[in-house]
Amino acid sequence: MFPDSQRGLIVPVDHGLTLGPIHGMQVTDDLKGWVFNNSISAVLGHKGMIERLIARNMLHPSTGAIVHLNGMANIAPESDTKIMVSNIHTALQLGADAVSIQVNFTTSNFEHNIAMLGAVTDAAHAAGLPLLTMLYDKVNAPSVEEKVRRLNHLLRVVAEMGCDAVKLALPDSIGDVSELIARHSRDIRIFFAGGEKTSEEVLFKVTRSAIDHGASGLCIGRNVFQHPQPRAFLRRLAECVKEETEHTEQAVEYDLV
Template identity: 30%
Template sequence: MTTGIDARLDRIGTDGSYVIVPMDHGITLGAVQGLKDIESTIDAVTRGGADAVLTQKGIAPRVHENKNDKGYIVHLNASTTIGPDEQDKRMTGTVEEAIRAGADAVSFHINVGSNYEPDQTAQLSKVTETATRFGIPVLAMAYARGPGVDSADPEALGHAVRLAEEVGADLVKTGYSGDADSFQHVVESTRLPVVIAGGSRGTDRETIEMVRGAMDGGGAGISMGRSIFQHEDPEAIATAVSGVVHDDLSVDDALAESGLALEV
């Protein structure tokens, strides 16, 4: 790892832990709740404690004035829910374009176990090679997805995060295995910091319990999109998540301090 990568990892995290809010879903889902006025959402989540936000390169002009001096990550591949196969992520940008867009890091999605795994692995490897030359960290979004693959199986998740390390990523995001004990195996499968995805939105308590479980299992934080940017109060839920990740709060304390404890 280079000095540049270390320095930029500091820009997207806090003392080695990460609260990242991906908002690249506009290309996947369209302009859903929280993404139409993405400027306000970015302002809210970064005021609430998010270390970094993540978008596709074309949204960069809408990010910088609203991110409250927090980090910025540009995502480099995508697919849509109305296309022929959502798992078939295709390149949408390059490391050089991300740098020109003011990114502190880049991210790349790979579905381990899918029919597209071989091509996505090769593409991720090329991304990490280029990013290393420029001193830019790579967040690999390495999911266990494909025919016959259980997306919450700790063995499959452990394989996915190890693949990310093997091809040169600096940070890895994956699914949550469901409990702290099984997630510990996932974390121990790599030396990379492991952050969890959020998936579709649940209740506030479910979200914070998942974050607490991941941290108890040795995780380094979260990279949650819809659970945060689609919330009625993105700042409050970001505050609760940050309280667990950065301040080691309990579920009840995180909900109380964010003002979300009265949720029914």
């Protein structure tokens, strides 16, 4: 979280394990132009990336480090079933402020995911580290109502396991955002993902609406490190996340494409 706010702007740079070298993050030094920045409350990455960022003095003193503990390359046959690739001991050695995992729920990996969530939460809390869970439902629901119902159930699963914060893809409607936050935010902090590369206009509109409805902040990667002017963009985004706005119940539709 920002020192002067109860909200945060987390920048994940864990994409390399999943996607390989992508534009804006081919190698660690691609982050040099923007990652040392007090507009970022925390950087999230796999152990190798975090270790290099620390060793090269690339993180601002006010920026926290979140070590991502699981993953799977998207060229793997079952890429949605993430496996553990690091542990709490390594995160502590790196001086991490928190840890994270990603759980993509399919029709066949519930047992794996819930067991992993339980074990990681126990280990993280025993070490005094908060846990952020990136939560994605990969099952194609037959309706919007069923999609929201499933997400509510999965959010409750994550909260029951004891996770401290969750990262979600933005639902299709701000009305759904309001419902999710109202129901779950007293038990778990809710951050929303930036998603695929999109326009600044749409992204700031969505961010303002989510924050207005009580979100704890953003967890945004590609829209930062693939931006032509990431430092200026991060400054504006941080101001948007910190800004106090008047709450509204109006359900606004928006398009992330």
